[in-house]
Amino acid sequence: MSGPRYTKLAQSLPASVPFVGPETQERARGRPFDARIGANESVFGPSPLAIKAMSDAAADVWKYGDPENHDLRAALAAHHKIPFENIMVGEGVDALLGYLVRLLINPGDRVVTSAGAYPTFNFHVAGYGGDLVTVPYRDDAEDPVALVEKAAEVGAKLVYLANPDNPMASWHQAKAVQAAIERVPEGCLFLLDEAYIEFAPDGTAPPFDVSDDRVIRMRTFSKAYGMAGARVGYAIGHADLISAFNKIRNHFGMCRISQAGALAALKDQDYLASVVASVATARMEISRIASENGLTALPSATNFVAIDCGHDADFARAVVNGLIARGVFVRMPFAPPQDRCIRVSAGKPDDLAKFAAALPDALADALADARLA
Amino acid sequence: MSGPRYTKLAQSLPASVPFVGPETQERARGRPFDARIGANESVFGPSPLAIKAMSDAAADVWKYGDPENHDLRAALAAHHKIPFENIMVGEGVDALLGYLVRLLINPGDRVVTSAGAYPTFNFHVAGYGGDLVTVPYRDDAEDPVALVEKAAEVGAKLVYLANPDNPMASWHQAKAVQAAIERVPEGCLFLLDEAYIEFAPDGTAPPFDVSDDRVIRMRTFSKAYGMAGARVGYAIGHADLISAFNKIRNHFGMCRISQAGALAALKDQDYLASVVASVATARMEISRIASENGLTALPSATNFVAIDCGHDADFARAVVNGLIARGVFVRMPFAPPQDRCIRVSAGKPDDLAKFAAALPDALADALADARLA
Numbered sequence: 142m143s144g145p146r147y148t149k150l151a152q153s154l155p156a157s158v159p160f161v162g163p164e165t166q167e168r169a170r171g172r173p174f175d176a177r178i179g180a181n182e183s184v185f186g187p188s189p190l191a192i193k194a195m196s197d198a199a200a201d202v203w204k205y206g207d208p209e210n211h212d213l214r215a216a217l218a219a220h221h222k223i224p225f226e227n228i229m230v231g232e233g234v235d236a237l238l239g240y241l242v243r244l245l246i247n248p249g250d251r252v253v254t255s256a257g258a259y260p261t262f263n264f265h266v267a268g269y270g271g272d273l274v275t276v277p278y279r280d281d282a283e284d285p286v287a288l289v290e291k292a293a294e295v296g297a298k299l300v301y302l303a304n305p306d307n308p309m310a311s312w313h314q315a316k317a318v319q320a321a322i323e324r325v326p327e328g329c330l331f332l333l334d335e336a337y338i339e340f341a342p343d344g345t346a347p348p349f350d351v352s353d354d355r356v357i358r359m360r361t362f363s364k365a366y367g368m369a370g371a372r373v374g375y376a377i378g379h380a381d382l383i384s385a386f387n388k389i390r391n392h393f394g395m396c397r398i399s400q401a402g403a404l405a406a407l408k409d410q411d412y413l414a415s416v417v418a419s420v421a422t423a424r425m426e427i428s429r430i431a432s433e434n435g436l437t438a439l440p441s442a443t444n445f446v447a448i449d450c451g452h453d454a455d456f457a458r459a460v461v462n463g464l465i466a467r468g469v470f471v472r473m474p475f476a477p478p479q480d481r482c483i484r485v486s487a488g489k490p491d492d493l494a495k496f497a498a499a500l501p502d503a504l505a506d507a508l509a510d511a512r513l514a
Numbered sequence: 515m516s517g518p519r520y521t522k523l524a525q526s527l528p529a530s531v532p533f534v535g536p537e538t539q540e541r542a543r544g545r546p547f548d549a550r551i552g553a554n555e556s557v558f559g560p561s562p563l564a565i566k567a568m569s570d571a572a573a574d575v576w577k578y579g580d581p582e583n584h585d586l587r588a589a590l591a592a593h594h595k596i597p598f599e600n601i602m603v604g605e606g607v608d609a610l611l612g613y614l615v616r617l618l619i620n621p622g623d624r625v626v627t628s629a630g631a632y633p634t635f636n637f638h639v640a641g642y643g644g645d646l647v648t649v650p651y652r653d654d655a656e657d658p659v660a661l662v663e664k665a666a667e668v669g670a671k672l673v674y675l676a677n678p679d680n681p682m683a684s685w686h687q688a689k690a691v692q693a694a695i696e697r698v699p700e701g702c703l704f705l706l707d708e709a710y711i712e713f714a715p716d717g718t719a720p721p722f723d724v725s726d727d728r729v730i731r732m733r734t735f736s737k738a739y740g741m742a743g744a745r746v747g748y749a750i751g752h753a754d755l756i757s758a759f760n761k762i763r764n765h766f767g768m769c770r771i772s773q774a775g776a777l778a779a780l781k782d783q784d785y786l787a788s789v790v791a792s793v794a795t796a797r798m799e800i801s802r803i804a805s806e807n808g809l810t811a812l813p814s815a816t817n818f819v820a821i822d823c824g825h826d827a828d829f830a831r832a833v834v835n836g837l838i839a840r841g842v843f844v845r846m847p848f849a850p851p852q853d854r855c856i857r858v859s860a861g862k863p864d865d866l867a868k869f870a871a872a873l874p875d876a877l878a879d880a881l882a883d884a885r886l887a
Contacts, residue, residue, distance in 0.1 A: 144727040145703040145755060146671050151617045154761040162766075164580040177577065186576045195575065195771065199568035202743040202775065203559045204550065205736075207537040232605060236764050244524045261766075268762045298519050330518040354517040363578075370575040370770025372605075382518060388527040389641045391609050393535075393634075396769040397743025398568065402575065 175468035183367035188412035194405035206397035227351040234374035257476025282311035285321035293326040310441035339365035341442035354379040371399035423487035454480035463503025548841035556740035561785035567778035579770035600724040607747035630849025655684035658694030666699040676707040683814035712738035714815035727752040744772035796860035827853035836876025
């Protein structure tokens, strides 16, 4: 045998990517998108104070970032009124999900999630050889009770719930989440991904209880704080679990500029509130555009809207492709029956005007395709 | 049992950190360092063009970075005159080392390195359960032939050589490295860490041969390019090996601002040359200060100098602590007999003046300690 000796697990994995990036699509089509409303990024951008902090930090980037993320963790602790030692900052929620899976999952260990939920989590589970067991959505929402019941049935070590959900934008009230947590089987960790929580109504997030070692929660600066490209996420959980990340994490993995930006962004809660308001307006406009075209927008507690296109996945895919061909970057859910929808991120009025302009033709093309098929 | 069910490997690992960050030390001492010349960061900073690119990119950080790192990889391919598909960009060499170990190493698999070489590599090997086998330095340099002989003896899957070396700053000519590569046993990958290569004399780096699946090379923007806090490293190797990273890497892990900064930094080779010249001047000044204090500076092909303090590790540690107490952040090698040295990074004249001012007293204190002991 020649060449490196990969692990059996590494040999068995496909070279895959959870999402194709919009830049890849732009290179393929030979020009940039006119509206970038497909990746649930925040077109409203970060706080001006965060932009200034990042610009100011650029000249100091010759220094490694603080591996303890001390100042950001201290600010998060004060913000959430929880102790410092219950917070782990990482290179985006994606990296934290990878670390968490690595801490818990050996090949063959069971992990439960919803069919069609966050693909990057699934990528990490597969990457450590975990056995992913899925539960269907119920009424276009993740089903907390079914998730924990399945976890008990298969002896899962980890069960994933996003609240609010991506890609459907649906959500559960805190009491429903808490009821599910009460039913988490012993030895199973409940992973509550709250990437979109800042957009959700009051009463969506359970109060923090960092003494509860059955739960870990993930938050991010990528969505409401408008800093997806900075890669700053954080986990909140029991101190023992938070400390366990130190066994394996890339201690010097955080970008120093991103640390400075997140700290400034957190302090500008007024700006955050303005983004949440702008997103609410954008959601209404997306719903209006959907209705105008005879489509149904689903309720949303996030910075995006799932639009039911009223047909099957092939039809929705044709609509997505029609929009992309017209310079409007959107995506769609992966699993049936949610893949009858397209997913449109909140945009500025100009972005949504382009969406509104492109949608009728994209729909007409999709209908023509469907008639031919 | 209550709480999460960690893997046996995760349970067995200590919560450790390869390096204590200078910020941690600053918090402990209650005030910042006057000279930060301990982590081989580049006090000369990044290119002004890179600083501008990063400042300009801050407002766009609401977008995720391109997961393919297309533009940076294309620029690196042109710069090194190698194909695009032979380059993998990652969140610093540290992250790439972690991915590489994950691809190859199962618990119990053997990995060979030098006793006292880069601790973060060892952290990753331990983190995946690898069995680390060490070879001593020879004449304060890593010993390429002994490394590959040991790899053959123990059936290692991976053997690590940094050229130039950290922490000793020693180096081998390309032909010595190539001779070692020719003797790499079948099924063993030679990991050539060239983090400091830009500071080394011509003839230190072997020519690239990306058809050779026995070798992977690591380069970084953290050292000569002055962007340690940005977390941008890259690996060069056989296309199959480079592609294998896509099975497991955090595809959206790169900071978008860092991508922009690295691209601009790479284009400013004049600035890079000026940094290399400034570092050469600083090395001479560090050597002069060492001599002035009766100490011996070792030859260096890096942006730091190992200074032989002429006694044992306890003495060197006392010197390091004496310098730190006087506001000068330096570090020292971890393993005997190299731990008789302290390691001083290149500084600006003002940094080195502070080092020169603090060293005599730090030495006097260390000598007094040694007499008392």
